[in-house]
Amino acid sequence: MNLILFFNGWGMDDSILKDINIPRGYILKVVNFPYNIDINKLGIYSDIIYIGWSFGCYYLTKFICENNLISNNIIAINGNSQTIGKYGIPKKMFDLTLNTLTPETLVKFYENMGAPNFTPSRDFESIKSELQYFGDNFIPLKNIFKYIYIGENDRIIPTTKQKKFCEVENIFSTILPCEHYPFNDKNILINIIKRLNHEL
Numbered sequence: 001m002n003l004i005l006f007f008n009g010w011g012m013d014d015s016i017l018k019d020i021n022i023p024r025g026y027i028l029k030v031v032n033f034p035y036n037i038d039i040n041k042l043g044i045y046s047d048i049i050y051i052g053w054s055f056g057c058y059y060l061t062k063f064i065c066e067n068n069l070i071s072n073n074i075i076a077i078n079g080n081s082q083t084i085g086k087y088g089i090p091k092k093m094f095d096l097t098l099n100t101l102t103p104e105t106l107v108k109f110y111e112n113m114g115a116p117n118f119t120p121s122r123d124f125e126s127i128k129s130e131l132q133y134f135g136d137n138f139i140p141l142k143n144i145f146k147y148i149y150i151g152e153n154d155r156i157i158p159t160t161k162q163k164k165f166c167e168v169e170n171i172f173s174t175i176l177p178c179e180h181y182p183f184n185d186k187n188i189l190i191n192i193i194k195r196l197n198h199e200l
Contacts, residue, residue: 002026003045004189007035007063009054009079010134011106011127013120021186023193033130035059039067049193052145053077054156054180055134061141075192076148078157078180080165081141083134087165088157098135101128112155114179143169147195149176149188156180 004026008016014030022028026049031037035056042048050073052060057079064074080087084094097109103124110118120127143165150162152175166173174195176182185191 001045002047004028004049004051006030007052007056007060008032009056010131011120011122013122015121016118017183019186020183020188021190023190035063037063048073049196050074051077051192052079054079055083057081058083058141061144064144065141072146073196074144074146076145077182078149078151078154078162080145080148080162081143082165083157084138085140087161094135098131101131113181115181143171145171147171148173149182151176151178151180151182154180
């Protein structure tokens with residue numbers, strides 16, 4: 001059996017992928033904050049596809065680097081290893097979001113990322129604490145990604161900055177017809193596997 005290990009974005013839960021079609025021969029494991037994974041349990045899988053989305057790209061980078069893992073199957077969707085700063089969210093914008101975060105502005109954030117109907121199962125304070133933790137502990141990390149999918153209208157991690165990151169790091173990329181939230185395409189995981197297998 002093969003595994004898709006999916007590192008979720010900030011403030012999300014498993015429901016973000018509830019309607020996604022899973023590629024045949026794979027199982028999907030969604031990893032949410034605080035991104036605790038027992039690496040010893042991964043040895044049972046024949047193949048592992050590592051996918052990060054949004055802030056999850058940063059935590060996937062940490063996981064790969066801290067465990068000295070080597071793989072050609074490391075994919076980013078609307079994110080990278082430098083989530084805040086030159087190739088991500090401007091530091092002033094991140095701080096403003098954190099300092100003014102309320103249940104109402106959180107709803108606005110979901111609208112801005114292209115998922116206006118998303119309602120997390122988590123409480124607001126846990127979501128805010130997660131963002132605070134990210135800001136307090138963030139340091140830019142080296143690139144690990146072999147392929148990056150970029151939403152053509154991403155207003156969270158600006159599309160132009162993601163493109164520049166790919167240019168600087170010489171990363172293959174594909175532009176998706178979406179905003180920050182890419183999962184209106186229910187076959188996105190199937191298409192990722194097809195591309196890895198050179199079927200697209």
